[in-house]
Amino acid sequence: MIDFNQYYTSKDVSDLLTSFITFDNPKTCLELSAGEGALLHALRKRWINLHFTTIEIDPVNHKVLKDNFPYSTHFCVDATEENCKTLLGNKFFDLAVCNPPFEYINTNENIRFFLGTILGDKFGKLKKIRAEMFFLAINLFFLKRNGILAIIVPELLIEGVKFRDFREAVFTNNTLQYLIEFKHKSFKKTEAKTYILVIKKEKANSNYCFNAIKVGSDFGIAESNTSVINSLYNNIEFGKKLYSNKFLIIRGNISGKECKKISEAYIHTTTMSDDLCYIYLPKIKIYGNVRKTIEGDIIISRVGTRVLGKTNIVAVGEAIVSDCVFCIRFFNSNDRITFLNFWKKNRKSWLTENATGTCAMHITKEKMFKLIESLL
16 A cells, blocks of 8 residues: 555666755765665665665654664655754755655645745745655755755656746756656656756856767667757747647546536547547537537547547537547548547557656647647
C-alpha cells in the first residue's frame, strides 16, 4: 500500500540519479519525503561517510530510516509545515535529493514563504500549486551555495505550457546540469512519465547549455544531447498558436455529464463505438455555446488509460463532443486519409512516446497538432 501519495523510488532509478550528481566530496545531504530511503542507500554506496538529514511524514518509514541510517538525523514531520523549517533551522547542505509526492496541494504561509523566496513574489501568492514546486523550492533554500539538488518531477512541470514561468524562474536563477527523461511506468503505481533534474545552486549565463539525457527501458542511456536552457521556456515555442489552414483540432468544452443534459446526441469516451469504425449520428442541428462534431470528422479519445486513442469516424450527422475527446477536422480529404493511414499503423507506438499524465494518461492538443502538422 502506498500512503501519502508517494511513488517509491526503485534501485535502478536511485543508482542512476546518484551517478549524475556532480559533487566531489559532499559531507551533508538533505532528503525531504525520504520514504524508505532508496536514494540514501544509493548515495551511501558512493559516499560512505555522507551524513543524512531526513524529513518523512510516515512514522513507519521514519522508523525504517532510523534503523538503516542510525548515525544520521531523522525527523518525522510534514515538510510543508512550519515546524519543518524550525527543525532544519540554519542548517545548509552540500546535496539534496528528493522524490516528492505527485499531486496538487493548497498553500499555507510556510509554503508561500519558500515559493516567494526562491521563485519570486508572484509564486508566493499562489493558493494552489503542484507539490513538486514546493519541494524544489525548499530544497534549493536549504542548499549551500554551489550545492547540488537532484529531484524527480513529472512531465507536466517540464513540458506543460502553464509551468513555463516556473521553469524560467528556476533555471535562470540556478544552473540546470542534467535533464534526464524516463519512459512511462518507471515508478510503481503510476504511469507518469518522469524526469530527474540535477540543479546546481549557482546562477549561470543567460542562455547556457544543459545535458539532455533519455533513459531506455533497461535504465541505460539511450540518447544524450546538449540543449540551450531557453528551449525549456522560450516564448516563441510555448506561446505559439496552434493554427493550420489544413486542419482543425476541437476539444469539447463541457463534461460528458453536461453533454447528456443538453442532448442525446453527444460523444464522450463512454459513448464511443468500436475502435476505428464509422459512426452514424442524428441528422439534427445543435445550437448553443457547445462544441460539436460534423460529418467527416475524426473523433479521438484524449484521456483514459484504457480508451486512450480510441478512434471513431463520423459518417453522417452531428453531435456535441465532451472535453475528453478531440474532434479533428481536415479541409482536404487526401490529408484526412494520410492521417488515418498513419494512425492505424503507428498509433500504439506514438501514444507510448507521447501520452502524458501522473494518474490518467492523456494526449495534449499541442502534441496532436505537431503530429498532424508533421504528416501533411
